[in-house]
Amino acid sequence: MISLSGLNDKQREAAEQVEGPVLILAGAGSGKTRTITYRIAHMVDNLAIKGDSILGVSFTNKAAKEMRERVHTLLGSRKSRSISLLTFHSLGVRILKKEITKLGYQENFSIYDQSDQISIVREALKLYHAEKKFDQKEVMAKISMLKNAGITEMDFADSHHFKPDDPYDHATEYAYRFYQEKLKFFNAIDFDDILFLTLKLFRQNPEVAKSYSEKFKYIMVDEYQDTNPLQFELITHLTKTHNNLCVVGDDDQSIYAFRGADVRNILDFEKSFPEAKVIKLEENYRSVTPILELANNVIKENKKRREKTLWSQKPSEHKPILWAMGDTDHEAEVIVEEVVRHQGNGGHLGDMAILYRSNTQAPPIEDQLRLSQVPYQIIGGQKFYDKKEVKDLMSYLFVILNPSDQMALRRILNIPHRGIGNATLEKYLKKSEEENLPLFSVLEKYPDIDPARATGIKTFVQLINKYKKKFQTSTLSENISLLIEDIDYLNFIDKQYDNSKQVERRRNDVMHFIESANRFTNYYKDNANLKNFVERLLLQDSQDKDKLEDDEDSDVRKNEVTLMTLHSSKGLEFRKVFLVGIEEETLPHKKTITMGEDISEERRLCYVGITRAQETLIMTYCKQRKIYGKDLPRSKSRFLNDLIDKNLFIEQDRTTFGHMSEEEAKDYKKSFFSNLLGSLGEE
DNA sequence: GGTTATTATTTTTTT
DNA sequence: AATAATAACC
Numbered sequence: 001m002i003s004l005s006g007l008n009d010k011q012r013e014a015a016e017q018v019e020g021p022v023l024i025l026a027g028a029g030s031g032k033t034r035t036i037t038y039r040i041a042h043m044v045d046n047l048a049i050k051g052d053s054i055l056g057v058s059f060t061n062k063a064a065k066e067m068r069e070r071v072h073t074l075l076g077s078r079k080s081r082s083i084s085l086l087t088f089h090s091l092g093v094r095i096l097k098k099e100i101t102k103l104g105y106q107e108n109f110s111i112y113d114q115s116d117q118i119s120i121v122r123e124a125l126k127l128y129h130a131e132k133k134f135d136q137k138e139v140m141a142k143i144s145m146l147k148n149a150g151i152t153e154m155d156f157a158d159s160h161h162f163k164p165d166d167p168y169d170h171a172t173e174y175a176y177r178f179y180q181e182k183l184k185f186f187n188a189i190d191f192d193d194i195l196f197l198t199l200k201l202f203r204q205n206p207e208v209a210k211s212y213s214e215k216f217k218y219i220m221v222d223e224y225q226d227t228n229p230l231q232f233e234l235i236t237h238l239t240k241t242h243n244n245l246c247v248v249g250d251d252d253q254s255i256y257a258f259r260g261a262d263v264r265n266i267l268d269f270e271k272s273f274p275e276a277k278v279i280k281l282e283e284n285y286r287s288v289t290p291i292l293e294l295a296n297n298v299i300k301e302n303k304k305r306r307e308k309t310l311w312s313q314k315p316s317e318h319k320p321i322l323w324a325m326g327d328t329d330h331e332a333e334v335i336v337e338e339v340v341r342h343q344g345n346g347g348h349l350g351d352m353a354i355l356y357r358s359n360t361q362a363p364p365i366e367d368q369l370r371l372s373q374v375p376y377q378i379i380g381g382q383k384f385y386d387k388k389e390v391k392d393l394m395s396y397l398f399v400i401l402n403p404s405d406q407m408a409l410r411r412i413l414n415i416p417h418r419g420i421g422n423a424t425l426e427k428y429l430k431k432s433e434e435e436n437l438p439l440f441s442v443l444e445k446y447p448d449i450d451p452a453r454a455t456g457i458k459t460f461v462q463l464i465n466k467y468k469k470k471f472q473t474s475t476l477s478e479n480i481s482l483l484i485e486d487i488d489y490l491n492f493i494d495k496q497y498d499n500s501k502q503v504e505r506r507r508n509d510v511m512h513f514i515e516s517a518n519r520f521t522n523y524y525k526d527n528a529n530l531k532n533f534v535e536r537l538l539l540q541d542s543q544d545k546d547k548l549e550d551d552e553d554s555d556v557r558k559n560e561v562t563l564m565t566l567h568s569s570k571g572l573e574f575r576k577v578f579l580v581g582i583e584e585e586t587l588p589h590k591k592t593i594t595m596g597e598d599i600s601e602e603r604r605l606c607y608v609g610i611t612r613a614q615e616t617l618i619m620t621y622c623k624q625r626k627i628y629g630k631d632l633p634r635s636k637s638r639f640l641n642d643l644i645d646k647n648l649f650i651e652q653d654r655t656t657f658g659h660m661s662e663e664e665a666k667d668y669k670k671s672f673f674s675n676l677l678g679s680l681g682e683e
Numbered sequence: 684g685g686t687t688a689t690t691a692t693t694t695t696t697t698t
Numbered sequence: 699a700a701t702a703a704t705a706a707c708c
Contacts (some may be wrong), residue, residue, distance in 0.1 A: 060697070089698050113698095191698050258696065358695050380697080414685095421685050452684095539698075567696045589695055605696080628693070629699050 002045040002074060007031070007038060014246075014279045015039040018047065018218065021239075021273035022246040023266070027310050028295070028611035029286025029573065032248055036220055037067060039246070040083065041074040043218060051082035053215065055238070058087055058222035059256070061539075062379060063571050067222070084216075088231055090539050092194035097535075099201055099208055108531065110188040110398050110405040111538050113386075114140075117179075117190055119407060124178035125171065134171045142172045143179060147192035148228050148260035150199070153177045185438070187404040195230045202237045213241040223570070224249035224269075228260035236272075245273065251306050252299050255567060255605050267306070282308060284611075286573050288316035291610060291617050294648045298639055299607040302600045310611075320610070320617040320649040322582070322640060327624045327631070328361070332368035334654055335578050335620065339374055339561055342576060349375060351575040353562040355609050357587045361580060362563055369561065379564035385537050389493065389509045396483060397534055400467050403440040410439070416492040418456035440464070463487070471530045477521040481514055566605045569612050577613035582606070582637045583621040606639045623655065 004012045011031055014024050015038045026032035040056065043049040058064045068085045086094070093111070101107055112120075121140045128134075151159050153176040162169050183189060189197060202209035219239055221227065224247035227235070239245045247269065254263045270276045284292055292310045299305070325331040339352060354365055362378060369376045385394060392415055398408035414420045427449050432439045440461075442449075447457040463486065470479050484490070493506050520536065521528040562574070566587075581587060588602035610617060625634050640649070 087698070194698080255696075259698085360694060417685090419685080423684055565696065591695060601696095626699080 002038065002041040004038060004042060007035065008283065010279055010281050010283075011035045011038070014281070015042050017246075017277055017279070018043055018049075019244055021243065021269075021276040023224075023269045023273075023276050023278045024246065024248040024281060025266075025278065025306070025308075026248055026250055026281040027284060027308055028250060028253060028608070029284040029310070029312075030281035031283075031285050032250075032281065033066060033070060033222075033571065035281065036222065036246075036248060037070040037074060039220070040071050044075060044079055044083070049218065051079060052084070053217040054083045054220075055091070055216040055218070056083070056085040056220045056222065057091060057235075058085075059226055060568060060570075061087060062568055063087075063222060064090075066571065087539075088234070089191065089194050092198040092234075093535060093539060095198050095201070095212065096189070096194065099205075100197070102205055102208070103197055103201055105184070105189070105197075106187050106402070106404070108187070108402045110186065110402050110408065111194070111535075112183070112188050112190045112407060113538075116188075116407045117144075120179050120182050121175050123182075124175040127178070128171055128174045134168065138168070139172050139175050142168075143176050144192050145260065146176065147196050148230060150196070150229055150233075153180045182406075185404070186406045187402050188407070195234065199230055199233055199237075202234070209237045210241065213238050217242045218244045219246070221245070221247045222249075223253075225251050225254040225263055225266045226256040226261040227265045228256075228262060230260075232262075232265050232272075243273075252302075252308070252604055253570060253608050255570065255601055255608060257601055280308075282310065284310040284312040286614050287312060287611060288314045288318070288615055290316055290319045290648070291613050294320050294617070295607055295610040297643055297645060297648055298603065298610060301639075301642065302603055304600070316615070318616060319647075320613075320619060322636075322649050322651045323618065323620045324636070324651070324653040324655060325620050325622045326655045327622050328364045328626065329368075330655070331580060331620050331622050332364040335365065335580065335618075336368040336372050336374060338578075338618065339369075340372060343374075347576065349559045349561050352578070353564070353569065353572070353574040353576075353612065354578040354580060355564060355566050355569050355612065356580050357566055357589060357605065359565060361586070365563060365580070374561060375559060376561040376563055377558065379562060380568045387506075387509050389489075389506050390513050393480075393484065393489070393510070393513055394534070394537060396467075396487070397480075397530060399440065399464055400471060401530055401534060403464065404438040406439050413460065416487055416489065418453075418460060420453055420456060424450050424453050475521055476528045476530060476533055477514070477518040480517045484510065484514065566609045570608050573612055573614055575614045576616040577609070577618070579606075579609045579617065579619040581621060581625075582619045582640060583625070583634045584637055585634065586621075586625070587637050587639065603639055606637070619649070 004015055007015060008031075011034070014022065014035050018039070024032070024035065026035070036056065040054060043054060044051055056064075056067055058067060064085055064087050068080075071083060071085065072080045074080075084091070096109070097107060100109060118136050118140050121136045121143070125134050125136060125139065146156055146159075146161060149161070151161060153173075156162055156173055156176055162173070183193070202212075216238055219235070221235060226249070235245065247266070249266045251263050251266055254261060254266075257263075265272075270278065287295075287310075289312055292312055296309050323334065325334060335354060339349070342352065343349060356362065356365075359380065366376070366378065385391065392412060395408035395411040398405045399412065403409070410425065413425065428439060428442050428446075431437075431446060431449060432442045435442065437445070443457050444461050447454045447461065467479065467483055470482070490507060490510060493510070494503055516537075517533065520533050524532065585593065587606055588599045591597075592599050592602055619640070621636050622634055624631050626632075
């Protein structure tokens with residue numbers, strides 16, 4: 001029996017309102033996750049609702065993981081196991097894996113990432129002869145935008161997104177058609193397709209949609225303000241039978257408009273679901289009053305919003321601090337120094353987070369943490385599977401799984417070198433197009449097109465076919481190790497790089513990859529097949545992979561400082577938060593300023609950052625920052641500069657030691673220089 | 684035909 | 699600073 005007595009009146013009302021549509025308007029830190037997790041526990045434990053009829057959807061892996069862990073803590077693994085707590089994308093993949101043949105794809109489809117997508121668009125633009133050059137990334141971004149708006153390559157030219165006098169749109173039209181055709185031919189889908197195709201499936205096969213809406217009797221959507229039209233429609237399909245939908249969100253934290261999120265979904269919820277019960281959570285349990293005051297004042301400047309003012313019962317003497325720094329190295333130095341100082345005073349590293357607008361801000365801080373030997377973890381950023389070595393190895397797995405996957409095939413055909421370069425490849429590609437046969441089948445059927453390369457090609461085809469069989473019979477991890485040996489990949493790395501440090505790092509990545517395959521095999525036992533492994537690599541971030549290592553002590557936060565973007569910090573909280581780079585052109589970002597776009601989303605990002613902090617908030621900006629390798633002057637962000645009440649935070653200039661008394665500054669400088677000399681002596 | 688040196692270009696945020 | 703496109707080289 002789960003007791004709801006730990007919830008406040010509003011929270012309890014939300015947890016107990018299990019039937020029908022419910023909208024929970026939850027300000028930052030108002031115990032939103034707590035409310036939904038208790039709601040789930042209440043359903044399972046007190047109302048005897050079956051776990052497999054409950055679906056909880058969120059956006060990021062991080063959020064889904066947090067939900068899973070907290071439900072697990074409340075219910076234990078036996079009762080919580082069958083509950084589906086997923087991201088929109090993993091839900092989509094799950095459905096597509098079962099049903100995609102209905103859309104004319106094979107069930108062993110590949111999922112393409114951004115670099116694959118751009119390669120295809122590049123090829124399309126090469127074929128699209130025009131005197132003007134088009135930017136592949138921009139064209140790809142437009143295609144992605146169209147998909148998220150639900151517009152197919154056929155509909156584009158007739159839609160209001162198409163401007164007949166814009167050459168870009170004509171190029172995009174061509175590229176979009178080319179792109180979709182190729183994906184289908186390669187038996188591959190992209191990230192946008194995961195939702196797009198799931199929806200297409202539901203539209204074309206109402207009986208399939210119905211079966212899922214019958215299965216999921218109770219549906220919850222987290223961060224509802226970030227849903228785009230596709231996700232909204234998906235939810236509509238799923239709730240059709242039982243109409244038990246509970247959405248949670250906060251319009252002030254809507255930060256995904258760039259990928260099609262539409263705040264109107266939350267603002268007009270009552271229109272779409274007329275009997276909806278609306279519950280507002282306004283008391284903040286997270287932060288201390290001075291932090292909330294700053295947050296309220298920052299977000300107040302946004303005009304279009306549901307007026308709300310967060311309040312909490314936690315007073316504090318300490319106001320948020322703003323530090324001016326010299327450059328990014330100085331910023332990193334001072335922050336890490338403060339981290340170490342806090343740790344020395346008994347602070348826990350797991351209670352601290354360093355948040356930034358973009359991933360490019362992380363490296364200097366990372367370097368400094370490493371130098372000072374402070375343990376840290378980076379969320380997001382360059383994913384493990386974005387590394388070249390990992391991509392190579394994964395491409396082998398893709399081809400073994402889905403030989404039609406031409407992008408993966410082309411990547412590994414000459415890795416390790418088999419003497420098959422561009423010119424050779426072209427010959428086989430030509431045949432592939434003529435016969436409308438996947439490239440791999442061409443290699444298999446007509447290896448002699450280029451007689452000089454035929455032996456290499458035959459050996460390659462044999463290798464793939466050999467492993468295709470092997471993966472069906474013997475264990476996953478064993479085969480992956482064997483494969484890496486078979487292609488002599490470690491030796492290939494040795495030959496590629498003469499820098500021994502690089503070789504070392506890349507070898508390490510390979511080992512890490514083997515390691516993760518081993519862990520996966522041990523954890524999933526009989527379910528550890530190639531398909532599941534590849535899916536996991538594609539959809540889960542490296543954080544989740546680490547989770548396999550320590551499945552027992554999951555509720556103990558690791559003793560590491562967390563580094564991440566403002567976007568991925570949403571939904572999380574830390575006692576001490578560093579908000580770095582609060583500068584014009586960083587936050588708000590240059591792109592939004594120069595494009596003359598609405599900066600209100602940037603302000604919401606700032607708001608999200610501030611409201612992550614429970615006790616201490618330290619914001620920083622640099623007077624100088626390296627852009628394209630050049631030092632450029634920078635200034636304080638308008639989000640702080642425009643505040644009328646300057647007493648909301650304390651401002652100190654660390655470059656002039658403005659935060660210290662003269663006496664302290666003198667001592668500080670002395671110790672600083674002696675440390676510097678000391679560290680030079682050690683080198 | 685394949686590899687490497689040179690030059691041009693570029694940075695948001697996530698699945 | 700890092701990466702991709704292009705040109706020059708083996």
